[in-house]
Amino acid sequence: MGFGSELKNSHEAVLKLQDWELRLLETVKKFMALRIKSDKEYASTLQNLCNQVDKESTVQMNYVSNVSKSWLLMIQQTEQLSRIMKTHAEDLNSGPLHRLTMMIKDKQQVKKSYMGVHQQIEAEMIKVTKTELEKLKSSYRQLIKEMNSAKEKYKEALAKGMLS
Template sequence: MGFGSDLKCSHEALLKLQDWELRLLETVKKFMAMRIKSDKEYASTLQNLCSQVDKESASQLDYVSNVSKSWLLIVQQTEQLSRIMKTHAEDLNAGPLHRLTVMIKDKQQIKKSYIGVHQQIEAEMFRVTKTELEKLKCSYRQLIKEVNSAKEKYKEAVSKGLNSQTWIQAIRRVASLHMCLPRF
């Protein structure tokens, strides 16, 4: 049965593909989680830095000059960058990372379902090809024995020269048994 063995190779290849995809998705999820953590930490560090600079610079900026204006602009843009980084990290966590987690769970469930269905199909195939085939072979052997027995009775009847009614019964018995034999 080449057909079954070809399907077995396909099944194994499909399982390898599913495992590879799940490992890749887990790697992407891990990367995204680390990126979110890193971005949040970076945003927090920038915010702390800006807070410290604001405290120290507040007393020193009595005189307004181009340098002081530039310095204030740098601090403000750094605070803005901090807020943007924090927002992007939260958006990444709530959106793509959440959907990726759901996708991984779905793929794991699909794999589990696929394996279950495959096992059911294999069990059914085993039942049909082994169990039922053995039953048919056994039935076939029994019918062959009955045919041979009927032929022997027929030969005995012919050799003894019994009446035509006995011959007709023996011929009918052989014919009916021959009709019952399954064709392979």
């Protein structure tokens, strides 16, 4: 019966692996969601900083000096970074995070299917090893009884044949 116990160990190992993979994928999903949230907040904060700067005064200072030009360039680049971060967060949310969510659902369905098939196989194995074995044992006992009965009849027939 080593074969069955080896299968049981394999089944448990597969379940552990599936559980571990699902937990890892859930962790990655949480990380990505937090990353998206953080990137959106960062982009929003950068945009708020830029909005707080009085742009008219920076435009008016544009002719004054290189410092004012540098300041204006820094504000423009910060706004651009804000847009890039926001776009990146939206792309991450609609692309990889969505696909990861679908992969988790698929893996959960595969695990559910695997467990269902395993239960069917286990039920069939129990049926074969228990029910069928019991039927064979019962049939064997019946055949032994019939054989003993036939043996007794044979002995009786021999005894009668010797007496006559």
